[in-house]
Amino acid sequence: MSDTPGDRWRGIAFDRRMATVDFRVGERAHITVASEICRSCTTQACVTVCPADLFAPTSDGGILFNYEECFECGSCYMVCNHDGAITWTYPDGGQGVVFHHG
Amino acid sequence: MAERPTADRTVVPAAEFDVVVVGAGPAGSAAALALARAGRSVVLVERGPFPGSKNVYGGVVYGRVLDQVVPRWWEEVPVERWVVRRSTMVMTGTQSLSVDYRSEAWGEAPYNGMTTLRSEFDSWMAAKATDAGARLVTSTVATGLLFDVDGRVTGVRTDRADGDLRAKVVVACDGVNSFLAKEAGLLAAAEASHHTLGVKEVLDLPPEVIDERFGVTGHQGVDIEILGCTRGIPGGGFLYTNRDTVSVGVVLSLPHLAAAKVRPEELVADLKEHPSLAPLLRGATLREYAAHLIPEGGYDTMPTLATDGMLVAGDAAAMTLAAGVWLEGVNFAIGSGLAAGRAADRAIARRDWSAVGLASYREDLERQFVLADHKRLRRAPGLVLSERIQNRYPGLICDLVEGMFTVTNPTPKAGGLRVTRRAAARNGVKLRELAADTVRALRIFG
Numbered sequence: 001m002s003d004t005p006g007d008r009w010r011g012i013a014f015d016r017r018m019a020t021v022d023f024r025v026g027e028r029a030h031i032t033v034a035s036e037i038c039r040s041c042t043t044q045a046c047v048t049v050c051p052a053d054l055f056a057p058t059s060d061g062g063i064l065f066n067y068e069e070c071f072e073c074g075s076c077y078m079v080c081n082h083d084g085a086i087t088w089t090y091p092d093g094g095q096g097v098v099f100h101h102g
Numbered sequence: 103m104a105e106r107p108t109a110d111r112t113v114v115p116a117a118e119f120d121v122v123v124v125g126a127g128p129a130g131s132a133a134a135l136a137l138a139r140a141g142r143s144v145v146l147v148e149r150g151p152f153p154g155s156k157n158v159y160g161g162v163v164y165g166r167v168l169d170q171v172v173p174r175w176w177e178e179v180p181v182e183r184w185v186v187r188r189s190t191m192v193m194t195g196t197q198s199l200s201v202d203y204r205s206e207a208w209g210e211a212p213y214n215g216m217t218t219l220r221s222e223f224d225s226w227m228a229a230k231a232t233d234a235g236a237r238l239v240t241s242t243v244a245t246g247l248l249f250d251v252d253g254r255v256t257g258v259r260t261d262r263a264d265g266d267l268r269a270k271v272v273v274a275c276d277g278v279n280s281f282l283a284k285e286a287g288l289l290a291a292a293e294a295s296h297h298t299l300g301v302k303e304v305l306d307l308p309p310e311v312i313d314e315r316f317g318v319t320g321h322q323g324v325d326i327e328i329l330g331c332t333r334g335i336p337g338g339g340f341l342y343t344n345r346d347t348v349s350v351g352v353v354l355s356l357p358h359l360a361a362a363k364v365r366p367e368e369l370v371a372d373l374k375e376h377p378s379l380a381p382l383l384r385g386a387t388l389r390e391y392a393a394h395l396i397p398e399g400g401y402d403t404m405p406t407l408a409t410d411g412m413l414v415a416g417d418a419a420a421m422t423l424a425a426g427v428w429l430e431g432v433n434f435a436i437g438s439g440l441a442a443g444r445a446a447d448r449a450i451a452r453r454d455w456s457a458v459g460l461a462s463y464r465e466d467l468e469r470q471f472v473l474a475d476h477k478r479l480r481r482a483p484g485l486v487l488s489e490r491i492q493n494r495y496p497g498l499i500c501d502l503v504e505g506m507f508t509v510t511n512p513t514p515k516a517g518g519l520r521v522t523r524r525a526a527a528r529n530g531v532k533l534r535e536l537a538a539d540t541v542r543a544l545r546i547f548g
Contacts, residue, residue, distance in 0.1 A: 045360035048359065048360050073393050075356060078293075094151045100390060
């Protein structure tokens with residue numbers, strides 16, 4: 001990821017950007033994605049808007065999602081227009097992102 | 103309002119607390135503070151490990167509302183810098199025009215606005231509540247509401263074992279995604295078009311370098327709000343100084359960002375590379391990257407503020423003012439939280455915490471800045487995020503100024519009207535539209 005060339009991550013590689021954030025990763029995936037629903041989605045807006053870049057299109061047209069480095073912002077479920085594609089909850093108490101300079 | 107004790111109330115099992123406040127952000131801590139000071143038993147539930155750990159803001163906390171929290175708050179509040187320079191910048195890729203206002207008075211008591219870190223500011227606010235007697239419970243998620251058989255809210259369920267917290271009143275200050283307000287039926291399903299995504303980089307820069315580059319000293323700080331830096335996606339940019347960091351970022355309309363297929367961090371990179379800002383940020387290294395949603399729909403998109411046994415405040419009630427030249431949120435959170443606490447206290451005193459018994463909350467907010475400002479500026483978000491303001495006027499304004507100040511000898515100077523007409527034409531704006539938008543702006547802001 002860090003070696004992706006081009007314009008996209010000018011200045012700082014994306015994984016170095018994310019490495020500046022304190023995540024207290026819980027056992028439970030607080031967000032799940034039903035990839036079979038995503039396959040019929042033509043926009044896949046979650047891929048564009050997620051500020052942590054956690055939604056990765058797969059070769060079969062679905063979505064691969066990682067919950068570990070999530071900002072818990074809510075952008076993904078708000079732009080998603082397919083019922084049931086994204087199941088969104090907060091991480092368990094004390095877990096998830098911890099902003100120190102927010 | 104007449105006292106309305108009801109028989110149904112008395113059969114409800116005794117509450118463990120007078121009030122459960124969900125979310126120890128500025129709204130929740132203000133509500134808990136008001137209630138604790140009134141002698142009510144109040145528990146403040148926070149899902150993060152400490153107050154502020156989930157929170158991000160975009161520039162300035164306007165502190166006047168803190169006069170209601172503690173006298174001479176400026177002597178103890180965790181401030182980064184006092185904002186003495188407030189700059190509004192419109193830009194294109196190669197041009198910029200700034201209106202830069204500076205006031206020495208803003209750098210002295212009783213102050214106007216401050217930059218701060220939410221981990222410190224929100225913890226300070228929560229400490230005010232606990233000092234007054236509120237009980238703070240961190241690392242605990244309020245996962246849902248408890249209702250009685252008649253559908254009245256009677257508490258919250260948490261993710262702790264035996265985690266039900268029963269109370270006469272629940273104050274939901276659970277932020278922009280407020281699942282509690284939605285569960286109570288006060289807020290319709292989330293609408294992307296009423297939300298913007300804020301992404302922010304906090305960059306390390308030595309204090310003396312900040313002082314030199316921004317023309318300030320010591321405790322003085324700068325806030326710059328920027329229009330025209332988001333590749334046509336409705337929104338804007340910001341840059342403000344902390345003590346030994348600067349914060350830079352963009353705020354972007356969520357559906358437009360999705361449609362534009364541009365990644366948010368690319369727009370921050372654009373902004374940092376702009377010739378007007380790059381010299382201010384040279385050599386600065388990333389300390390922390392952050393993102394958060396902002397409810398920017400304004401007055402017309404606010405939820406119902408009260409139901410039987412429950413009030414909503416802060417971001418959960420969409421109380422952020424995104425009206426172009428005014429960008430405020432933390433002050434509205436505190437103002438609404440204090441009002442919610444007062445309203446819950448009055449309702450409990452009268453033994454009626456139904457929607458009717460809690461209705462004084464909205465009346466209180468309408469009498470003061472919280473709803474008065476929002477109501478007055480209810481059309482502002484629509485204007486500020488409109489296509490011409492976002493895409494055409496930054497270029498028009500820059501071309502107009504460039505036309506005025508570019509000396510074209512030996513060609514004689516063009517008149518003001520001609521320069522305006524030329525700048526408007528170059529940016530695809532008809533003078534009729536310019537006049538109409540001016541009138542519209544005067545109606546909204548005048």
